Amino acid sequence: MERIYSIDSFERLREILKANTATVKVLTEKISHLNLPANALSILFNLPVSANYNNTDGKKRVYDKIYNIPTVDAVYQGKLSSEWRDNTLSKKFSGNNLTALIKVINAYYSDFLEIVKKDDGYYMDIKNKFSKGSIPSTNVLLYGVPGCGKSYYVEQNYENKVNDILTIRVVFHPDYTYSDFVGQIMPVLEKVENKDGIEEEKLQYKFIPGPFTRILQLAETYKDQQCLLIIEELNRGNAPAIFGEIFQLLDRNDDGTSRYGIYNSDIAERVYGDKNKSIKLPPNLTIVATMNTSDQNVFTMDTAFQRRWQMKHIPNRFTGESLDEKTINHVAKHLPNSKISWGVFAQTVNKKMHTANLGFGGTDDKSLGVYFATDNDLDDAKRFAEKVLKYLWDDAFKLGRQALFSNCSEGLSSVIEAYEDAEGDPLKAVLVPEVYDEMQKRMAKLAAEQPQAAEEEPAEAAEDAVADNPAQEPTDEE
Template identity: 60%
Template sequence: MSEFSKEAIDAITSNLDDIRRRLSLNTDGDSLESVDGEILVPLKELEEIRISGGTNILLYGVPGSGKSWTIEHEYCHQDSVVERLVFHPDYTNADFIGQILPVIDADKQLTYEFTPGPFTTIIRDAYKNPMREYILIIEELNRGNAPAIFGEVFQLLDRDDNGTSKYAIYNRDIADKVYDDEKHPIRIPSNLTIIATMNTSDQNVFTMDTAFQRRWQMKHIPNKFTGLKDDAKKHVDKLVPGSSISWGVFATTVNSKMGKASLGFAGTEDKSLGVYFATDKDLDRKDIFAEKVLKYLWDDAFKMGSSEVFKEHEKSLSYLIETFEEIEGDTLKAVLLDSVYQEMKEKMLAAEETEPIEKAESVEEE
């Protein structure tokens, strides 16, 4: 790295906010200029102070395993600038990158101009603020046609060791919005990280080819119900509404049936209930739990084999939900197979026996 000029050091240390503001102004040649032509910092030296380490990360796991929680607690920082969006089947490249739209100009005349989408906007902001970390979060990446949504900017996902795009693309509309120069090569700056999430159980979603996937750092989020602390442990220990069975015992028992049951293509461990599939609020009311959890198990996870967990007289989803909501006794006992419910009861008893030991060990460690 070359030494900074005295002019650059003075500008950076004494008036960083002014530099950030002026970065939005015209760039021409190798220098950044203000309106009156005052040279602030050479572009080369500006890039040397840019935060590095930007990358593309794809978190995947079963629904409710904690992907969004992981992003918030492990990747986002207090000073991070975060943009969040969700892909879906109707989401397009124009929505993501930008599109030509009609606008009314200052003279109240109808004209057409490029309106940037979230991808173009965050690249512009990251480029013009080199000392700040920017994060673009894309939820449900595979629920939209991701390769088509990215389009030509797919090429930018290849990063060098610094975190900048290895290869540039050329697009007059994007370049004009980001660099104020239609001919400027476009790259993802090193201070911009893209984090996406993907549920492994989603059906009727778009597949992603190997070329697209290899440009992401893949990270599996495990579905853990044990070894949890504080709020997470309280959550799994919370009782299913109207039952003496905890959410953690219910979910782990049902998940184990998915792995063993012969459910054809519809049965897979990827459809497991995640630790946060049901929230604390979901566990407060029978109707919400039934519509969210039991409906998912009936319609999706055990679609081809509901008799693996539910009683034979539960012939329809409507009857299942009505029984769960209206029963006076234990809700789960009323709808689950006796063998499944008994397995849950035994796990609850075993947990009660080990809890005093765990508490004693915790006290000794403190």
């Protein structure tokens, strides 16, 4: 019995495209704004017995090609065909079925499909409008202290160069599993026909793709476009276990393809439509992961796993010529009700953290990153205290609070209250004198350097002006 579907949402479109034979129609109430006859669309997406439709002028008006067409949440493979005759659909409709088809495409498929006119007729094609730039097809692992700007680096150097529809982001955590990452068999309610030909909902078990399978689907669909998988907090989950045999795919050739393939029937059927095909990373897929430095890892990563990534350290810079304007302004922002800037505060605290004996080895993972506190955190005393001071008390200086805080006897609540209620500079009220004095000295040094820099700039500008205008140079006679 012929299956008939209605395009009333992308969820229904997903079901349509998973079927190889279907007549697709649009519910009358859904197409009322298109001004089409109520019975017009039943022939537009019809699979004819034969794809060899010939009319008198010899032009092809048959769409009979396999495409991977994406929906909102994934990519599904389907086959749609239509005989695009130029006959009138009804006396009340000023157009033919090609006109109607174009209206349907514009209304429901415009993000993905378009009608293209060629010399021998009309064709349906997938739009190719995604190109933003190019990034290397490799596996990159960015690491650094919390708040040093890893995610910002990903955004600027990778995410902004790939279209949103071709990017998938996932965050690892202790309970994240291989099944979450790749996909798993799950029960779903589907409408199926009973023996009497009546549709009814029944529980079916189907493979639901995870982020890894979905990015492979996108890369297979848009082979001429770069696709991007972003994995945040790679080491907060058990990464080798989450990847499983997939880690073998991370060994890449120079063109970005996997050197070795693996077999997984569920992934292969979903991506290639062939459950027996070997799976490999394609040449248009980039994988970027971020992780904090090693001291606070939830899980460790073995050498075999790590060597398959290009490691890149993101430095925690508060000064230097490489800083962009956004970071410069953020670092110079003063703390709430204080004369001390965020950059001076963080650098002084980090230095104290590295030199004080806090009862643990490395301190890089506990350092304050340049973006550990946001601009909004620096505008509100309560937010700053609850986020930054609480972190320093509970974590970074947990085994040596007396090295930073002036009064440790009454607990964290007294520190936060003292900061929020201080009449003068709140930092002076909660930090040990030597740390606060160090911050003042740094601020004074910065203030002394600024006039000097301001004096050098006009002098350099004057020299440049003379070089550009030799006629203005003073003569020897003067």
